Amino acid sequence: MASQGQIAFDEFGRPFIILRDQENQKRLTGLDAQKSHILAAKAIANTLRTSLGPKGLDKMMVSPDGDVTITNDGATILQQMDVQHEIAKLMVQLSKSQDDEIGDGTTGVVVLAGALLEYAEQLLDRGIHPIRVADGYEMAAHTAIEELERIAETFPVDGDNPEPLIKTAMTTLSSKIVNKCHRQMAEIAVNAIMSVADFERKDVDFELIKVEGKVGGTMEDSLLVKGVIVDKDFSHPQMPKEVRDAKLAILTCPFEPPKPKTKHKLDISSVEDFHKLREYEKEKFDEMVENVKSKGANLVICQWGFDDEANHLLLQKQLPAVRWVGGPEIELIAIATGGRIVPRFEELTSDKLGYAGIVRELSFGTTKDKMLVIEECKNSRAVTIFIRGGNKMIVDEAKRSVHDALCVTRNLIKDGRIVYGGGAAEIAASLSVAKKADEISTLEQYAMRAFADALESIPLALAENSGHAPIQTVAEIKSRQITENNPRLGIDCMFTGSSDMKEQHVIETLLSKKQQILLATQVVKMILKIDDIRAPNDKL
CATH class of the missing domain: 3.50.7.10 (GroEL)
Structure with missing residues (x-):
């Protein structure tokens, strides 16, 4: 033991042994390291997968102090999770980036990144080099975004007619805890944005909107104060x-x-x-x-x-x-x-x-x-959204939900184009990528097909969370999108009897969808290119 370690003494003179096991530590490199990274990312994505969509489940997080947070907002869930793995931390940052930039789609972007890595693992097992996979994903992402821009519809953003904006905000709020009064919350969010928006610059100053919450009353008591x-x-x-x-x-x-x-003395006699x-x-x-x-x-x-x-x-x-x-x-x-x-x-x-x-x-x-x-x-441009709720958890979650609705409305003012939700946009993009893959003769075609399959993970998760048979439902919608040439068809999560998302008013901003695909692809490319992790003090 003396050869492996060194005896030292604490302040009371008690001996203890310092073992040198740095040289004996195993470090993962190459394919093993990539498998380990993919496993960590998939674990994070699977945690969030069940929170996707209007029927998605909530997560309860308990902090070390015993504070309880209940939410299905992807960014909040990941921030509260105590993750140790470096790649898992990357996924947390991915969700935060989506939240900071767009404010919506924080769960979807992590689920998509997890699916991309899952399919990448199968390609690595088949002997395809990670760089070729990353290149194929890059090509597929460009194809998907071109398709989204092709099917996007221009959206009327008019201060005198806020109804279309309210319907878009309602799509965001449909998966949140506030969905019992999501019409009212959507109106509050849209009116707040309209009060502070600068239509000439196509910009919204969030500093002018304050969201204040107070425990007590019901959620319907929430109001917008000019x-x-x-x-x-x-x-x-x-x-x-x-x-x-x-x-x-x-x-x-x-x-x-x-x-x-204090340095002066005052005597009162x-x-x-x-x-x-x-x-x-x-x-x-x-x-x-x-x-x-x-x-x-x-x-x-x-x-x-x-x-x-x-x-x-x-x-x-x-x-x-x-x-x-x-x-x-x-x-x-x-x-x-x-x-x-x-x-x-x-x-x-x-x-x-x-x-x-x-x-x-x-x-x-x-x-x-x-x-x-x-x-x-x-x-008069400074406004306050005042939120009420039965307890602190409901008020906090309502604040997060309203923030998402504010961000979506802001995005529509920045870029007034929309795609349809319920997985419709992802299926349309997936079909486009799969078609493009058939035209490519190089090895990247396999990565592009994997990308197309990964895009389907969003509608699959939506169908699964809503209680549909996932594979059967998605296959049916894919087939109908091709035969009817209708990119608006998605998963009928609310069982309304119609798969046309335009009829259901399930609308998402083009900015949010593009950002999801771009961010997920960038992070996945980064993870695929890592084949070793070293700590700063590691010796070669």
Whole structure:
């Protein structure tokens, strides 16, 4: 043992042995390494596979602290999973990329990548080199995207007629926990985007949309506020519950009398001294209040707190105030009301005040929870989506669902083309890739056929999750797409009796579908080209 290890001593003098087994560790290389990578990626994809589609199942994640999250959003599931394998981490990043870029299709992109790797494994077993497989996948992805662009339909994005956008948002929400009121949620999301969208630049600033949730009530109580909601109330219960034509002083300095600094010592030896100090503080505070009122402000939003004495004086001077408003919230209020954030009282001027038509206190629930609503703002483009739900899990999942609906609507404003969901677009792309493979004489044709089969994994998963016989249903739809020349035919997940996704209004954005195929192909190519993993301290 002495030859293999080294004796060391801890701080109490107890001996322990350090074993050197770095040289004895087995490292996977070549085909074994690729098989290991594919196995890890397939494990992740199979976990998400059952969450795909409107009948997909939810996952429950429990954090180390015992917090429970229930969701079927692919990106959220993978972020919460504690994965150790490097390739599994790549799949988590893949889902996150789709979420950041598009916001929708986070489950589909991982399922597709898993299927691509599964079929790639069969090709590797047949002796085809990984680079040839990767090249074939690249060619197939281009063919699939060309087909998607061919079958895509232009979508009317019109601020005066939001109905088509609402139907698209409803497709996204149909697989979420909010599907019992998905029409209402879709309307809220579309109206929020319409309020902040810049149609000339074809862009949407998400910074102007705040999603606020509060436990209590039902999901139907959710609403869109054309302004800002702050989870605070007026600092004194006797202050007015409503301020009209509010001119807001937005302060980041403490609204209270000056305090002696800690390094100074203040001796108060008599009652008179104490009264003098109190009078001085009151006088200074009166000056502060008068200073704010003289500039025309009739409401103060303060980032910091103020004590009860200051609160009482504010009430006496009839100056409503809100305290402890957080940094992001105070910035949003400044953007919405057109005000400037003032760091020192001396800098407050009348042109730095924000304006809101009405600031009112909302009271709801048996607990009489209170929130402030700032409406009719100068910058009417700032909006807040206020979500209610029976418990924290439902509110959190509703927030994630609304985020997806917002992203889909944003994508339609960026690129107003759509394809049909329910696996219709994937089957059409699969048929196109398989046809193209027959025209190619080189080895890449095998990889292209594998790509076509992998594309079918999405409709297969949808059919399986909905309770259909998967292979029979997909084969039937494929056959009908060819004979009827109709790329709108997909899986009837909701058992409506029609496979035409146009009739069912199951719509997905072209941007989302293209991004799914491109991202999945890029990651799979990257994984196929890895034949060894070394840690930084590994010795050759």
